[in-house]
Amino acid sequence: MILRAVLSHYRRHPLQLLALWLILTLATALWSGVWSLTGQARDSMTAGDSQLSGRQQVVRSDGAPVTVADFASLRRHGLCVFPWLQVATDDARGQVVGIDPLAMACSRGAATGSGFSMDGQPFVDIAEAAERAASGHSATLRLYVTKGDASLPEGWQRQGDPGGLSTGELSDSFLLNLDALGLLVVLVSALLIRSVYTLGLAQRRESLGLLERYGVTRRRLRLHLLLELMVLAALGVVPGYLLGQGLADVLAGGFGAALGNLFETDLLATGESLTGFLVTLVMMILVVLWCGLDLLRGNAGRTRSKAHPVMGAVLILAGMVLVVPAQSLVTVFLGTGLVLAGAGLMTPALLGWCLSPSPHMPPLKLWRRRELGVLAGRLALPLVALQLAAGTVIAVHALVSTFEGTFHEWLDQRLAGDVFVEVPEGKPLAPAATWLESQDGVAQWHPVLRGAAGLGMNGENRQVDLMATDTTSTLIRQWSLLASVSQPWQALADGDVLVNEQLARRQDLKPGSQLTLVIADKERVVEVVGVYADYGRPAGEVLVDTRHLPDGFVSGFRSLTIDLADGSGGVSRSDLVAGLEAAWQVGSLQVRDNETIHRLATRIFDQTFALTRSISYLTLLLAGVALLMTGWVVLRSRAWYFGLLSAWGLTHRQRRQTITMLTAEFMVAIWVAALPVGIALTWVLVDRINPVAFGWTLPMAIYPGYWLELLLLFGLAAVVVGWLASSGRTEAPVQAPRLDGGQER
Amino acid sequence: MVTSVNVSGLSKSYNTGSGAVPVFLDLSFQLAAGESLALTGPSGSGKSTLLNILCGVEGVDDGSMQVLGRDGATLTADQWAGLRRRRVGVVFQDSNLMPAMTLEENVKLRADLAGRSFGPVRDWLARLGLAGLEQRYPDQVSGGQRQRAALAMVFAMGPDLVLADEPTGSLDRHTARDVADALFHWQRTQGCGLILATHDLALAERCDRRLDLAEGGQG
Amino acid sequence: MTRTLIRYALAAIWLVMAAGCTETPEPEGFAGLADSAPESDFHQPSPEDRIELPEDWGPHPEHRIEWWYLTANLETAEGEPMGIQWTQFRQGLEPRPEAEEPPPASRWPLQSAWMAHGAVSFQGNHWFSERFARGNIGQAGARAEPLQVWLDHWQLEAVEPGRWQLTASGESWSYQLELVPDDRIIRHGDQGFSAKADNGQGSMYFSLTDIAISGTVTVDGVGHQVTGTGWLDREWSSQFLRSDQQGWDWFALRLDDGSRLMVFRVGRGEDAFRSGTLVNADGSVHSLTRGQIRLAAESYRETERGDIPVTWRIEVPSRALDLVVNAPQGDYWNAGLYPYWESPVTVTGTANGEGYMELTGYTQ
Incomplete structure (x- = not known):
């Protein structure tokens, strides 16, 4: 009632x-x-992260593309590999990825077990992807292996994953x-x-x-x-x-x-x-x-209470004291929460007053x-x-x-140029360079070499990533820098360096700072002439011009960034790949089409x-x-x-x-x-x-x-x-x- | 004699679910300038409705009326609003004041709407015994003081006709008499017309004339 | 037989899991798996079917499900008992006539999927791993002559006539064993047709009951030299478990008097379907029907996944058998996609002995 x-x-x-x-x-x-x-x-x-960080491709040592037989052989050797068949499609999706659900446990680094399910598109069963491939769509099969897994049998080797773009x-x-x-x-x-x-x-x-x-x-x-x-x-x-x-x-x-x-x-x-x-x-x-x-x-x-505005002001102050110098996320979140709560308490009274x-x-x-x-x-x-x-x-x-x-x-910076080509293991740059220079259809190109360098800081030697390129390339010079001296590119070509933001923050480097750079055991004092944004990873990186690399430098990874001439003057991508394959005398190249990825x-x-x-x-x-x-x-x-x-x-x-x-x-x-x-x-x-x-x-x-x-x-x-x-x-x-x-x- | 209000053959009914219910039929009366008229009758006899009609808030079914020399049939809603704004003051039984404003601000607002200066506002309040209460809010004063403030608002606008609906209805007898005194005193000195709907026969007696709506509305 | 049914269920659940249906609302992303052919498209075993050897050691693409199932009671050099299991299952998703070639491997066909289970039971501990693979691409498969059954690097292989090798490994266990099979093939039921229910459903089923085994088993980094005897089941069918049949219990026992007993029960209670095979010391084989077998759980063990009957009484009055079967201390769950209990057992009563026990339907 x-x-x-x-x-x-x-x-x-x-x-x-x-x-x-x-x-x-x-x-x-x-x-x-x-x-x-x-x-x-x-x-x-x-x-995605755990896989990116711990994933490598398995390729054949003879350079031939991997096949299902390679997959079966590697599995019979006890290696936890899983297949990844990318096939172009005609529809808006652009591509499908064929995977083998029965093998995907390996993608999590687990050798056994299953109970795995997926989110549908763009993933399909690999048989379906293979069917598309068989009907004429271009397809790439990759075999991935977890990093740190047992050593590979004779005939195969590991390789980083150039197809993946790590954001x-x-x-x-x-x-x-x-x-x-x-x-x-x-x-x-x-x-x-x-x-x-x-x-x-x-x-x-x-x-x-x-x-x-x-x-x-x-x-x-x-x-x-x-x-x-x-x-x-x-x-x-x-x-x-x-x-x-x-x-x-x-x-x-x-x-x-x-x-x-x-x-x-x-x-x-x-x-x-x-x-x-x-x-x-x-x-x-x-x-x-x-x-x-x-x-x-x-x-x-x-x-409502008369005390609210006062409390609100106190909270805002307390929150700001927390947020501004905060060194941990929890503090930032907590401080922000306090500021918001304070704002909430103050606003009605403040509005009333205004x-x-x-x-x-x-x-x-x-x-x-x-x-x-x-x-x-x-x-x-x-x-x-x-x-x-x-x-x-x-x-x-x-x-x-x-x-x-x-x-x-x-x-735009990372995917400058039209095509990105990986330099095959053990091949010199020169033949490709010669060939590229002879082509009218190639507007411009530059090499990118990656390796390691030492950084002499306060008496200790710190290891950082090294990126070397032709810094006279207009593709590189399009980069916008976060901070720089007045003529950074010229200084760079003259032997100074750029550092990424992570390194700059960590080591408190500014344009004009001096540092001791150790490359291939050769030491040299250089000036930081600029700082560039680098969101992809946490590592510190130094960028130098290839002309200033010492002779003993061995790069871990080499690639070419190539910009094709526009219109009818440009060579086709397939001609380019064929030309480079001929120059290096290899059967297949790792090529990334920047435009597609972009x-x-x-x-x-x-x-x-x-x-x-x-x-x-x-x-x-x-x-x-x-x-x-x-x-x-x-x-x-x-x-x-x-x-x-x-x-x-x-x-x-x-x-x-x-x-x-x-x-x-x-x-x-x-x-x-x-x-x-x-x-x-x-x-x-x-x-x-x-x-x-x-x-x-x-x-x-x-x-x-x-x-x-x-x-x-x-x-x-x-x-x-x-x-x-x-x-x-x-x-x-x-x-x-x-x-x-x-x-x- | 200058007539303030002239009503003839007025009829009004409300539509309910079961058909039209007449409120009054063929009502006629006149109010001279400076004259006061009491509307009496039991609840539901149409006192409030008549006041609403006289200030143009409600329409009529039949009949004609003139208010302050204007023909009610030809007045548009906006013209009615103009009359209310400058010449016809309305007082309700309660809640005549904007609750978020002080007594003084209320009076000022009313005067301002009527196009009068703010100058004598404090005078009106003081004359109605509200001196010292100007900065109080309506809920900080008594019911009688609120009604007096409502009167101050009407006085401040200087109307030619006042329509009051049970202006003392929610007050005790003593306070009611004080408020009524103020109202009648002002009305007589200003020579303004007053129509006052009330249950209170004593109050009705103080008016020049009385119209009992229960008796068929014959004035 | 019980075991068959376990495996039916395993296979069924596995199919569902592999198809990703359990959690994904749209299984069409896995069209190949989800569009599995109906049961009726597969060849149904019947009492008219016969076991043909050595062909039947190989796969049966016309049938829906099959397995190679080895359990063994071993002993370490120190005389401690140890049990091992190796099983490989095949699940047909699309039937294919025996004579027809499979689709090319380059198409990553999905006519069948494979699953392998490996386990070691030692000193009250139990290690278990499972693996999966698609068929017809070389990653997993089976061959009759010379015998080879494999999935990834796990495999059972005839290295020469009458001598097999078994290799498998999991996270903290591995074994490499040499097997010398006896040449006595036991055909269960009606010349190999083993009924699973009163309505005539059944499977083709034969066993090797005495396989001499020796080799090395490594657990937690410690290698053990072992010897002992194994029991290998070979079975194929096309039917899944009927929905009204719940829970199954299977026993394979080697008795000291030289006789061998296999019994199973499908379902629980008085209506449970019971069947079995008794091989006498003289080699004579007797099929046991429901009325001839009494089977009762005597005591239970509390485990994380449910209460497990660890002591059983098995009686075959007509053969004067009255046995008590006991699982050793420990937890013997094969905690894979579809958990079941698989433990070595010891036998006392009218005869002593050892063997294996498989139980399902006890999960909470």
Whole structure:
């Protein structure tokens, strides 16, 4: 009976019930979707990473391409090799990768066992791939072996994997930031649920008070309310979870494949659905408890306190003290969390203060300001949620744009030229050089030699990677440097060096720094003339000109980067390969078509970025929906006073304008409040998390054009809410509200 | 005699699910400038509806009316709003004030809308016994003080006609009399028309005339 | 027989796992595996089928499933008992007539998939590994004459007539053994057709019950010289286990009096299908039917995966046999894709002896 009375509120306001359920469901969907997406991304990345770091190709010593017979022989020798058959396709996928699921245990470094499943495209069973290959599509079979596995039998040898493009830490960093984003999403949605709930509760206070006067104990009442909330949460969590999974599936349809493509690795379907569900459930329980806490304390709907702004300021300060000098990720995350919490606590009061009217304002403007103050108080939680959500969206946009720019630039640098050819083991460069110089169809080319060098620093000798190339090549000179002396390329050609950002940071090197470089036991003091970005791996690297390599230098890996002449003058790729094969007198060459890889990588990353953006937009959408719902409820509760404006002679249009102006000011205020949050978050993501985690930074960029887009969106929302609040038959106020002490200011 | 309000043959009914329910039929009365009229009758007799009609918030089914010399049939919604803004003051039983604004700010707002200067605002408040309470918010003063502030707002706009709907309905007898005193004193000195809907017969007695809607609306 | 059914189930589950269906909602990514041909396309064994040797040592591409299954009770130089197992399974995904050539290896065909299990049981410890491979590309296969059955570097091979070599290794175990098979082929059931259910389903099944074994077994880096006797089962069929048959228990016992006993039970309770073969010391072979065999679990051992009956009473009243079968201390789960219990056993009662026991359907 009591339950019926408690629930009777929703009989009169079914929309409120629907709204609460909807917000619970949507929030769950967001959690489970984000959980699933980030989890998926992380798993595939981990799998990809372990394989990249520990994977080598097995090739035949006689240079002939490997076949299925090689595979069988190597397996019969007890080697854990697995086949990888890449076949071009005509469709948009570009290629499929044939794998043998029965052999894939080896890809994880496990010699035995199976229980392995994969994510579908681009992976197919190797028989299917072989069938395509047989029907005339170009195909490459590779055999991979785990690093450190037993020595190879006679007739085969190991080789690095030139086909793989390691984006290594760039992707890691992206994933880390995706995690941080996921955390924010949870925070924001928790705020939203709570705000919708407490607002609804505030509206029921009268009827609940009535029940109390009829003799229902407060304790009993709260238990009923808690029960009601839990039932609603339970009803929301399952469809929400499924919705989120569906969403993740749709969004990740390309995502899993994208990473798989990029890393040429399997994607483990981790069977985490149960964990994901449990995590979602636990989060929901926590949020419900958070809402319930107020119920039990009996101060539902009144969460503002004079101490909040002070506490907020203290938190922000504490957070900054943590973030700025932070050396560990945990500290950065913790500090950022404190700053966000502080911002959340301060914002409503700060807005109230900023919007406080001056005594000389025109009275109607003064009225708007005063109403704004009321809104800021009543909608404190959804306001903060929307502020954080918008801040997140701004940060994610900046981050993604930055990543995009960086990634493309990096790709351009790394994939300069049209073709990348590996110099066969034991063959000198000279014959190829002669042949290339004789070809009109070759626009330009340069060699890249990789090896090791010693770095004499403070008396100790440190080993770093060495990259040597022809630094007069225009392809190299297109590189943009992070920092440099005035004529870096000339200095480089004269014998000085460039270092990558990792090395520069680690050894505190700047353009102009001196260091002792030891190559092939020959020591020489050189000047650092520039620093270049190098996102692929953690190792420090020194770049020198080939002309300054000492005679005894032995390179670990040699390749040629070749730019073909455009148009009819250019040689075809197959002619080029044939020419080089003839020059070196070898049967087959490892050739990488940079354009294909470039296209593939770009497509993949675009997809990934689109996904990340969609997560942030979903968050914004949820926050927006919550704000619309709560805003509408709050504005409806002000209907009498809006009616008074009519009674005092404002025309319908004037009233609508006034109210829309009110909502617009409110939204713009949130937008303004979101900007510093967004900038701070961007800064933390780009300038704190990356250096701490990886040793390099991304360029920090802000995008005011995007802020304006967001502002437009907010403005649109304001018009909608304003329209809703000022429409309907509110000209003749029929029911005056009760005045609540202290609720209006 | 200059007429403030002239109503003739006014009919109004509400549509409910089971058909039209008449509120009043063929109602006619006149109000001279400076005259006060009490609308009495039980709940549901149409007092509030009539006030709404007289300030243009609700329409009528039949009949004609003139308010402050304007023909009600020809007035647009915006013209009605203009009348309410400058010439017709409305007082409700409660919640006449914007809750987020001080008493003074409320009065200023009303005066400003009516195009009056803010100057005498404090005077009006002081004259209504609200001196020293100017910076209080509506929920920080008593119900009687709120109603007096509502009167101050009406006085500040300087209307030609005041429509008051149970202006003392939620006050105790003593306070009610104080508020009524202020209202009638002002109305008489300003020579403005007043239509006042009330249950309170004593209050109705203080008006120049009385129109009992329960008796069929014959004034 | 029980064991057959275990293997049916193993194969079935394995197929599902290999096809990646259990966790991946869209198995079409593995079209080759998922589009396995229906059971009816494979040749069904019947009582009319006969065992032809040596051909039947080789693979049966017209049949759906088959295996080479060796268990052995060995003894180290110090006299400590040791058990070893080596099994190779073939699962047909697409039947192929015996006479027809398989598709070329370059097409990475997936007509059949192979799985190998290897295990060592010693001093209460149990080591187990499994491997997988696709057929027809050389990575795994079988040949009748001279005998060779292999998957990766694990293999059973006839190095000369009457002398075989078995090699296999896992993470911390390996063995290299020489096998001298006896020339007595035991055909189970009706001249090799072994019924598995009352409805006439069954498999082709023969065994070598006395294989002299010697060689080296290494566990945890320590090599042991071993000698002993092994039991090799060869079986092929096309049917999976009926869905109403749950759990199976199989025993292969060598008794001191020179007799050999194989019994199995399919399902649990009174309705369980029981069958067996008794080989007397004089070499006479008797098929045992359900009514002739009594089989009861006497005591259980708690293990991580479930309670396992480790003591059994097996009675064949018509042959005056009343045996108690005991598994040694330890945990003998083959914890692969589809876990089952495989342990050496000792026998007491009307005769003493040793052998192997295989149990499935006890997982929690």
